[in-house]
Amino acid sequence: MRNRKRLVAGLTSIVAVSLMLAGCGGNGNSNGGVDGPTTSASAEPTATASADPVKLTMWGAVPAENGPQEVVDNWNKENSDIQVEYVRFVNDEAGNLKLDTALMSGQPVDMYVNYDYSLYEKRIKAGNALDISSFTDYDVNEKMGEGAAFWKVDDKYYGVPTQKGLSFVWLNKDMLDAKGLPVPTEWGLDEFRDYAAKLKDDKVWGLAQSDYYFNVPINGSMLKQSLQLTNPDGTSAFDNPLTVKALQVYSDMMFTDKSLMPHTEQITSKPALDQMFVKGESAMLFSTNQIFRTTNNVAEFPRSFKVAAAPAPKVNMDQADYINAGGLGDVVAINPRTKHPEAAWKFIKWYADGGMLPMAAGGRVPSSKDFPVDEAVALMFKGVEDTYDLDSIKRVMFGSLPLGLSRLDRKTGSEQQAIYDNVFSRKLTPEEGAKELARVHNGNLQTTSK
Incomplete structure (x- = not known):
C-alpha cells in the first residue's frame, strides 16, 4: 500500500512539471493578443493571436444608414486586420456632452468627427485630440486647400477636415x-x-x-x-x-x-x-x-x-x-488615448481621399483634391441626374x-x-x-x- 501511494505521488509530480513546461513554452506573449509583450526571435505566434484584428470605434453625428455604415462596411471588407465600428451621437448639446464624457472617462472612442470649431478647440485644450503633426505621410494643406488652415490650433492640426460645408x-x-x-x-x-x-x-x-x-x-x-x-x-x-x-x-x-x-x-x-x-x-x-x-x-x-x-x-x-x-468641416480627430493611433490614421487617410464616397449620396461634399469628383456627383444625383443643372x-x-x-x-x-x-x-x-x-x-x- 505504501509503495502504491509513492507511485501515485510520483506520477502527480511528473504531470505537474509537464504542465509547467507546457505553460512556459511556445508563444512568449502572455496575453495572446496583438498588444502583448514582444515574442523572442525563435518563438512563433499562435494562429489565434495573428488572426485577431485591431478594433477601432469611430463616433459621428450622421445617421448610420445615411452613409457611415456603408463606409465602415467597405473598409472592413478590404482590411481584415483593422475593423471599424461606427457609433452615432446626435450633434446637439446633449449629444456632444455624451461624446465629451466618453472621451474623458476612457470609453472606447478611437476616432470622432467634429462639427463645431469651439467644441473642437475645447477638446484639444482638454487633451482629447491627438496632434497629427507626427504623421508626415499626408499633407493636409496640399490635400484640402487653404480653407483647411482655419482648423489649426496653435499652428497645429489635431484632425483632418473632410468636407466642404459652404452655404x-x-x-x-x-x-x-x-x-x-x-x-x-x-x-x-x-x-x-x-x-x-x-x-x-x-x-x-x-x-x-x-x-x-x-x-x-x-x-x-x-x-x-x-x-x-x-x-x-x-x-x-x-x-x-x-x-x-x-x-x-x-x-x-x-x-x-x-x-x-x-x-x-x-x-x-x-x-x-x-x-x-x-x-x-x-x-x-x-x-x-x-x-x-x-x-x-x-x-x-x-x-x-x-x-x-x-x-x-x-x-x-x-x-x-x-x-x-462655412468653409471646410467634418474634422476627423484621433483620441490620444487610443491604443492604435497608426491604425486610426490609416483609416482617416483612406476615408478622406475616397472612402467617404457613400456620404456623398447625402450631400456631403468631399474636400480632398484627390477625391473622385465624378463618382461623388454620380452618387449625389443617382437616378435624378436629369433634374439638375449639373454644370x-x-x-x-x-x-x-x-x-x-x-x-x-x-x-x-x-x-x-x-x-x-x-x-x-x-x-x-x-x-x-x-x-x-x-x-x-x-x-x-x-x-x-x-
Missing part, C-alpha cells in the same frame, strides 16, 4: 429661363435682390431663406480681417457699412419688394422652406447641401423643373476679398471658391440672433442693428479675454 443658393432654373435670367456665377446683394424681385409673382416668393443665413454675406465680408470677425485693434467689426447694407437689402426685400417672406410671418407660420422650393412656391432658396434630402426625393416631392446652384451673394459685387463663410452644381460645390470659417463664439451668435429678429421686425433700423451686433460682440470679447 449657397438653389435656383429653379425653369423660372430663370422663363425670365431670361442666367444662372449667376458671381453676384452681390443688389443683384440677388433684383433676381428675387423679377422671379416673384402672386403665387411664388422670389426667395425663401431662414434666419440662419442672414449673417452669411455679413460674416463673409469680415472674415478677411479676422476669424473672430474683429478689427485689427481687436474690437468687433460688425459696426460697418457692409453690415448696414446687408440688413437694409434684406429689409427692402421683405417690406418694399415683398419678394421674401417677412421674418415675423416666417417665425409664426414656420414653413418648410425646402418643401416650398421643390413645390415651386419659391424661385430661390438660400441653404446648404442638406437640401439634397428633399430635392432628390422626387417620389415624395415630385417636380418638373431643373435645380441649379449659385454661390452665396457678396454684399457688394466688386468685393475682391470676400470669403465664403452649375459642380462649379459651386466642387469649384475653387475662397472658403473661410467663422470662429464667432456660440454665445455671441445666439445673442446676435435676437438683434436680427429686431431688425427684421422693424424694431431697429439697419444702422441701429449694426451697432447692436457690435456691442454684443465687444461685450463677449472682453469677457473671453479676461
Whole structure:
C-alpha cells in the first residue's frame, strides 16, 4: 500500500512539471493578443493571436444608414486586420456632452468627427485630440486647400477636415429661363435682390431663406480681417457699412419688394422652406447641401423643373476679398488615448481621399483634391441626374471658391440672433442693428479675454 501511494505521488509530480513546461513554452506573449509583450526571435505566434484584428470605434453625428455604415462596411471588407465600428451621437448639446464624457472617462472612442470649431478647440485644450503633426505621410494643406488652415490650433492640426460645408443658393432654373435670367456665377446683394424681385409673382416668393443665413454675406465680408470677425485693434467689426447694407437689402426685400417672406410671418407660420422650393412656391432658396434630402426625393416631392446652384451673394459685387463663410468641416480627430493611433490614421487617410464616397449620396461634399469628383456627383444625383443643372452644381460645390470659417463664439451668435429678429421686425433700423451686433460682440470679447 505504501509503495502504491509513492507511485501515485510520483506520477502527480511528473504531470505537474509537464504542465509547467507546457505553460512556459511556445508563444512568449502572455496575453495572446496583438498588444502583448514582444515574442523572442525563435518563438512563433499562435494562429489565434495573428488572426485577431485591431478594433477601432469611430463616433459621428450622421445617421448610420445615411452613409457611415456603408463606409465602415467597405473598409472592413478590404482590411481584415483593422475593423471599424461606427457609433452615432446626435450633434446637439446633449449629444456632444455624451461624446465629451466618453472621451474623458476612457470609453472606447478611437476616432470622432467634429462639427463645431469651439467644441473642437475645447477638446484639444482638454487633451482629447491627438496632434497629427507626427504623421508626415499626408499633407493636409496640399490635400484640402487653404480653407483647411482655419482648423489649426496653435499652428497645429489635431484632425483632418473632410468636407466642404459652404452655404449657397438653389435656383429653379425653369423660372430663370422663363425670365431670361442666367444662372449667376458671381453676384452681390443688389443683384440677388433684383433676381428675387423679377422671379416673384402672386403665387411664388422670389426667395425663401431662414434666419440662419442672414449673417452669411455679413460674416463673409469680415472674415478677411479676422476669424473672430474683429478689427485689427481687436474690437468687433460688425459696426460697418457692409453690415448696414446687408440688413437694409434684406429689409427692402421683405417690406418694399415683398419678394421674401417677412421674418415675423416666417417665425409664426414656420414653413418648410425646402418643401416650398421643390413645390415651386419659391424661385430661390438660400441653404446648404442638406437640401439634397428633399430635392432628390422626387417620389415624395415630385417636380418638373431643373435645380441649379449659385454661390452665396457678396454684399457688394466688386468685393475682391470676400470669403465664403462655412468653409471646410467634418474634422476627423484621433483620441490620444487610443491604443492604435497608426491604425486610426490609416483609416482617416483612406476615408478622406475616397472612402467617404457613400456620404456623398447625402450631400456631403468631399474636400480632398484627390477625391473622385465624378463618382461623388454620380452618387449625389443617382437616378435624378436629369433634374439638375449639373454644370452649375459642380462649379459651386466642387469649384475653387475662397472658403473661410467663422470662429464667432456660440454665445455671441445666439445673442446676435435676437438683434436680427429686431431688425427684421422693424424694431431697429439697419444702422441701429449694426451697432447692436457690435456691442454684443465687444461685450463677449472682453469677457473671453479676461
